Amino acid sequence: MLGIMLVAASAAVFGLAGVLTKSIHADPLTINCWRGLVGGALISVYVFWRRRNSGIAGLPRLGWRGWLLATIGACASIAFISAFKNTYVANVAIIYATAPFVAALLGWLLLRERVRAQTMLAAVLSLAGVGMMVFAGLGTGRPFGDALALVMTCGSALYMVLVRKFRDTPVVWAGAVSGLLLFVFGWLVTDPSAISWRDAWLLAAFGVSFALASVLWTEGARLIPAAEAGLLGSAEVPFAILFGWLFLTEFPPPASLIGGGLVLLAVVAHAGRDWLAARRAVALP
Template sequence: MPPSDTAAERTLGIMLVSASAAFFALTGVLTKSIHADPLTITCWRGFVGSILITFYVLWRRRRRSGGRESLRLGWRGWLLAVEGALASIAFIAAFKFTYVANVAIIYATAPFIAALLAFILVREPFRMQTLAAAAVSLCGVAIMVGSGFGTGHLLGDGLALLMTAGGALYMIMVRAFRDTPVVWAGAVSAFLLFLLGWFVTDPLAVSARDAMLLATFGATFAMASILWTEGSRLIPAPESGLLGSAEVPFAILFAFLFLAEIPPAASMIGGAIVLCAVFAHAGRDWVLARRSAIDG
């Protein structure tokens, strides 16, 4: 492939993954702006998101294999779908009970938790660089969560931690189940959320304003998933991870612009510590990958 084509693909990949981070960052603002309960929100997000992601999967399947690529999930795919649905419920609920910044920053530690779980479950080597970054980020999270005692935000911080652990486990499962159609499992996961919400809550008992925001939420969720899938194919994994970390500052910025939400000092201090650890870790991986590519 000519160098100009490679550069163009890399630029496109950077733009797509960056846009994906911005769409993902809207989750907190939309959740807090909708008056419905978390299950109703996940129901609508699952309904709209599953439809749009299914269209994308079928389009890509036809483009890549003429419609011959299997969509069979198997037990691994169903496990991914169920685990992803449970993590999504905790994710949405967390925003209802704490600051957007807290949820976004706690979730930024997911790669470190994934590394720890991979070491425990499958004995995957744990790099000293990752261990150091995880220790630093843990201090930041402790400051944030500790500030929630007696303020009513502790439940939300706890749900954010639970969601982060679920997200980390999902990352490990995606790596382990390499032959599983992950994006299709995501669509099924979203549809499971729709079914759960439909039978447990009354998703039609929402205002016209909330219905519009819920539809927007489902569309942004689908767009974020699709953009990340397409963009991550065009750039190295370390670069994709670094750009994906931009979701955190985006989320904090959107919460300030649209909700006028300013987290307390403890959250800002703890968040700054976590972000330094996350960006330093991701940045070092990116530098090493670039150096390896140049040397190679």
């Protein structure tokens, strides 16, 4: 029960990303800069706490694999924040929900992992939903944001595949370093100090929410099966849409809702089948 509560809470906190991004007047690079600093610092504190008996010498070593993960994560984060600035919160959340299916395709291409029939069917249904959303956005000035969301989704999917490939790499520590890389990059290409006090408070809250969601997910996923964690993680999408409607009065067009419904149907059905299969396997003597 504790694991379920932690992962569900993580999904809710992650769902605030779109609202926080659109509420901050700063540009995407500045947002990434401060979000990366606050989030990266807090996740680093969490890593230190988990390894408090080992001391500084016991900190995990990234190696080139960890640095690669951190770099990919930073690039995906830039596309993620930029997408929210250029399209509906619902569109970004729904397109991102297809990441597991993109990861399955990349896993087949890069690792020669077998793709199940149910995954292929869910991927096709998701692709149809995303295509409907992107096509509907061509006449509204939103296709650039949808394209950025697709880039972010592909980057996140590649991150998932490499995490499976590099099983001995400290993923949480790589996430902290990714945030710190965004902070350094932001100082080099923009002026992060040129923000209002209002934006400063929101940026701090954004960094805290990012770190909190990451820690909640990490701790919750340790306590429940992977299939159940994946199913609960998909709750991020309805949370994001709900928060966008409540706090931004942002209601996407009908085509986005229909396309999003197809994606959600595919994600929930796919994760639900995995969850049922996992429970049946546990129930067997």
